[in-house]
Amino acid sequence: MASIEAAPRRIAKGAEAELFLESLWLGKSVLAKRRLEKKYRVPELDKSLREYRTIHEAEIIHRAKEAGVSTPILYLVDVPCSTIYMEYVKGKVIRKILDELSTEKRLDFFHRIGGLVGKLHRAGITHGDLTTSNMILTEEERIYFVDFGLAELTREVEKRGVDLHLMEHMLMSTHYRYAEECFSSFLQGYREIMGEEATAEVVRKIEEIERRGRYISEREVLEDGDEQSKQVP
């Protein structure tokens, strides 16, 4: 592992990983994302989850850049320590500034975010954890996506639908005052990149996912009932 010149400072601890800011690392300000060991998971599962997610996240951060979405520059991927060393993106977390924005500005942001998500999807990437806490606005007004911890390389409509469903769900639960207008702006931006047809397909999927997630016991019954009624004369 490369040498670290200054003592790292922990700046955030999430449920899954902790972030360290290392002030001097080959002359750069560096963010280290280390995935935490979970004592409650069996060691085999814990190790494979952390390693897999570390490699995977690094790969996707890179691919997202190729797709035209701003992401941090990667410096080093330390798999055995499940740590990614990357550029520290300076700016504001979008979630925290949304309330202060004018309606126009807010809708513009969601329009742009929709476009960025469209670019990810077009490149075969699904994010898996789309929330405004994972997006950073830099001084130059560029929107960075900084957390690809649950992202996947896939073109399945199902997973794209889950992405958009999560976005909508997040809006409803944390920004419910203006959730609806923001989501429709988001969809507009998404549509401009993905096209009318692909967008309509994903929107249909969202509706299906919502139906499915909601009424589980009912659906189970129907399936079970059908299967059994065949056995009953």
Add this chain to the structure above:
Amino acid sequence: MDRVLCLGIESTADDLGVGIATSEGVILANKRSTYTPEKGGIHPREAARHHSAQIGFVLEAALRQAEVGPRDIDVVAFSQGPGMGPCLRTGATVARAAAIYLGVPLVGVNHAVAHIEIGRLAAKARDPLTLFVSGGNTIVTGYEAGRYRIFGETLDIPVGNCLDVFAREAGLLYPGAPDLEKRALEGKTFVPLPYLVKGMDLSFSGLLTSALEKLHSGNWRLEDLCMSLQEVAFSMLGEVTERALAHTGKPGLLLTGGVAANKRLQSIMRAIAEEHGAKSYVVPLEYSLDNGAMIAWTGLLAYLSGVRTPVNESFIRPKWRLDEVEVTWLR
């Protein structure tokens, strides 16, 4: 105020329960009769038939246990949904008849809310983040601004259903999950199985399919599969619950529903609560499975905060979502 007595009828699935709760928060009675399918899973019509045959006995037993007469009942509550139509209808019919006969108000209760409320009562948890896991539900929820908000839930089958179906296919003793838990204790080698967390939501159907494939291939020890299935499913629950706990900063973590009886899941939730400085609560066994007491208690809370369900509006709601309910008693 005088003591108010509420009689609650639970009949969302295979369990028929009658409970009696007092406004002081005392459960006077909690009786249950469970339908056991001869083969396969719960057949809604057969379960409903069982319920209508048994309801008289269960009602009588509950009144006897509470040492009260029918005329002492002030409110009748019933599980209005979500659940299996024929089963819900049976309980609702009895509840309507009882309310009309006794001349007392009727209150329709959401089954998921009842699981949370009985957990809060029995474990003395004030405002916990709740993981509600059973054969029909998998929900991470917490109270916020008048409702139990859903932070995460399954995108397909409930975790209890995943465990039950696997147990059934493996020929374990009915109802499956408890026997599966016992076998899992003898598991030695971890078998990799698909782990699916989508943001805050979960998917168990791929896990079940893969576990069943491995089971039928005959290449794996059953105990190892049981252990691995539990570990993967519960780690998924752990991840989502932990994230919601970190996100909401709730002071407690409550585990409720039928799967709450699982000791391994309990220990995972304890570890997570400890890590985040939250208190850990587990619903006692007699209230973890579907039961009438939770309907009685929740019906009472709703009644005391002014909720009434007129008989002509007491249709069952098989698809009633937890976050549609206005939690009037916590305002």
